[in-house]
Amino acid sequence: MLCEVCNFAVINKSKNVIQVKKNIVITGTSRGIGFELVKILATQGHQILALSRHENPVSSLKLPNVTAISCDLGEASHLKKAQDYVKQNWDTVDVLINNAGLFLKQDFSATKMSEVRKVYEVNVFGVFDLTHRLLPYMNENSHVVTISSMGGVQSSVKFPGLAAYSSSKAAVITFTELLAEEFKENGPSFNVLALGAVQTEMLAEAFPGFEAPVSAVEMGEYIAQFSLTGHRYYNGKLMQVSNSTP
Numbered sequence: 001m002l003c004e005v006c007n008f009a010v011i012n013k014s015k016n017v018i019q020v021k022k023n024i025v026i027t028g029t030s031r032g033i034g035f036e037l038v039k040i041l042a043t044q045g046h047q048i049l050a051l052s053r054h055e056n057p058v059s060s061l062k063l064p065n066v067t068a069i070s071c072d073l074g075e076a077s078h079l080k081k082a083q084d085y086v087k088q089n090w091d092t093v094d095v096l097i098n099n100a101g102l103f104l105k106q107d108f109s110a111t112k113m114s115e116v117r118k119v120y121e122v123n124v125f126g127v128f129d130l131t132h133r134l135l136p137y138m139n140e141n142s143h144v145v146t147i148s149s150m151g152g153v154q155s156s157v158k159f160p161g162l163a164a165y166s167s168s169k170a171a172v173i174t175f176t177e178l179l180a181e182e183f184k185e186n187g188p189s190f191n192v193l194a195l196g197a198v199q200t201e202m203l204a205e206a207f208p209g210f211e212a213p214v215s216a217v218e219m220g221e222y223i224a225q226f227s228l229t230g231h232r233y234y235n236g237k238l239m240q241v242s243n244s245t246p
Contacts, residue, residue: 022228023047023090025082025134027073027126028100030054032200033147036220037097042066044224047090051082051130052100073100073126074118083133093137095227098127098146098172103202105161116164123168128175135188142188143231144179145223146172150196150242162206169194173238180236189231193223196242213243 024041028034029050035057038050042063050058051071058068069085071078086093102122104115127146138144150156152169159166176192183190198212198219222241230239 021045021047022094023049023086023092024095024097024227025049025051025086025093025130026097026099027051027071027130029068030057032202033195033198033216033220033223034097034099036216037099037224038063038066040217040220040224041227049082049085072122073130074121076129079126079129079133082130086134086137090137092139092142093134094142096131096134096138096142096144097223097227098131098144099223100126101147101149101165101169101202103205104164105206106164107161108163111163119164119168120171123165124171124175127172131179138188140186140188141231143227144176144188144190145227145230146176146190146192147223148173148192148194148238150194150240153194153238153240156194156240159206176238177236184235189235191226191230191234191237191239193226194238194240194242195219196240 024046026034026037026048029038030052034052038048038058039061042048042065045065048066050066050068052058052068053070053072055068055070058066067085069082071082073079100122102119104119106115131144149166149169151158151162151166152173173192173194176190180190198214198216200216
C-alpha cells in the first residue's frame, strides 16, 4: 500500500500497522539532538539528508539511507547544494527539522555585532532561506518543525548574556506562526518546539556544571515522533517542551 506523498511503505508486523517511510531533512546533525535524530529516524527506515558544518560524525555512521552534506546555514551556496540534492534525488520533502543553532553567551556591553550577525545568519536567516528553498518540494502533508528555546518564549525565565541567542530563538517562533497562517489552505504544517534544559554540549557551554534531567537521546525520540505525527493535530503552534530551565 503506497501513500501518494511518499515513495513506499512497509508493514510493521508486530503492531500490524503500516509504517510510511519519509524523506526527512535535518539540520545541525554533527552533535547533540540533531545527531541523535539522524540515528533514530534512519533506524526507522526513513531517508535522511543530514546538514551540518561538520559532516564526518554522521558520515562515520555509514547508514545506507543517510546522506550527509557539509552545510553552513549562513552560506547561500551551501544551502543551494542541499536544495540541488533534494531536486535531483527526491520527489518530495516530507519533513524538515530546523534543528541547527549557533550559541553565543556574551555580556551586552561587550557585544560584537559581527558575532550577533553570525547568530542571526544561522538561527534566523538560515531557517528562513532553507525553508524557502525546500517549500516547492513540500505538499499539504509535509511538516516543518523548527527547534526554538524556552529563552525565546515571552514571559519565560531569561538569563543574562543571551540577548543574541534568545532573541533569535524568539524570531523563529513568530516566523513559524506566520508561515502556518500563510499556507494553511494547501501547504505544509509549521510548528515550533521551545526546548528547556537538555543535556547537550550547547547546554554545557551555557551553564557549566548544570545537569539537565533530559538527555539528547530522550529529546531526540520526542522530536522524531512529533515530526512524523504532530502535523495531524497542530499547525502554527508553539509547544513548550520543558520540565526544567536552568
